[in-house]
Amino acid sequence: QAFFKPISGAASPSSIKRHTKISVIGAGNVGMAIAQTILTQDLADELVLVDAKPEKLRGEMLDLQHAAAFLPRTKIIADVDYAVTHGSDLCIVTAGARQIPGESRLNLLHRNVALFRNVIPPLAKYSPDTILLIVSNPVDILTYVAWKLSGFPSNRVVGSGTNLDSSRFRFLIADHLDVNAQDVQAYIVGEHGDSSVALWSSISVGGVPVLSFLDKQEIAYEKETLESIHKVVIDSAYEVISLKGYTSWAIGYSVAALAWSILRDQRKIHPVSVLAKGFYGVDGGDVFLSLPAQLGRGGVLGVTNVHLTDEETQRLRDSANTILEQLSQLGL
């Protein structure tokens, strides 16, 4: 009381505004880049960090708390005990075993599935109405695993999928055309990573479809350019890893953009990993793949019927079958 003469009732108004709580699981480079962006963009009233390493966790919490003078007021807490995540509006899962150099992806996958068995059930228990946003790799498989282990309806389980791939694709196209990346609509869909599918017909700059106005011979030129830009999307992921050892800023901003669309009910369309069964002839079983999906406060509100060429549809089906094969080996 020494500081202020309280105004009666002001400190606890009758209609409390919606308290937004976000939990980030995994305090590694990706998790902390996401946490930092959430704070900067004033996305949450409360930010929770969970990790297996208590010292690393406390260090990151203190270091972020010390930035309070420069950030919108956000309560920041951290604990190894999942109870601190109770009542989260959104749980962002970046926890993942590091890929051991030379380790097969299948072996990494088994280690991450084992990890998810200890991560997902407590999150679902403490926040039964939350939305799960999976970032850990391999993201399409682990989003399916999170859906299975949580028992949530599929609209409340989404993976970051090819949102990062598409962000890099938009940057490269914008750079090539010397326009603002926010004016470039371009979708990469399907399996995140090496086997993603770039949707040429979806690319438009300032509302002008890139492929439409080109006459015959130029389409070949543009197609080659777009193919090479898609290849650079993949090569640049490897280049960043070889240069700095990990990725953080692009994934951090791209995941915070998904969190914004969900928590602020933006109904924006993002290429994210959703239950793709029944779309585009993907009907070999339950599989998560990236498709342009509308995100809002209820999670995945819908999937757009974007036009696919026969080749694009076939590549999407091939991705689905590859993922289904890997899922069948998990015995989930």
Ligand SMILES: O=C1N[C@](c2ccsc2)(c2cccc(Nc3ccc(F)cc3)n2)CC(O)=C1Sc1ccccc1Cl
């Ligand atoms: O920018 C990245 N960096 C990672 C990374 C970050 C830390 S260590 C490796 C990356 C970079 C390159 C390859 C690769 N492959 C991989 C595949 C399955 C896994 F389970 C784990 C890693 N992963 C993780 C990842 O998914 C990305 S995006 C990405 C990757 C490959 C192709 C195209 C894109 Cl847009």
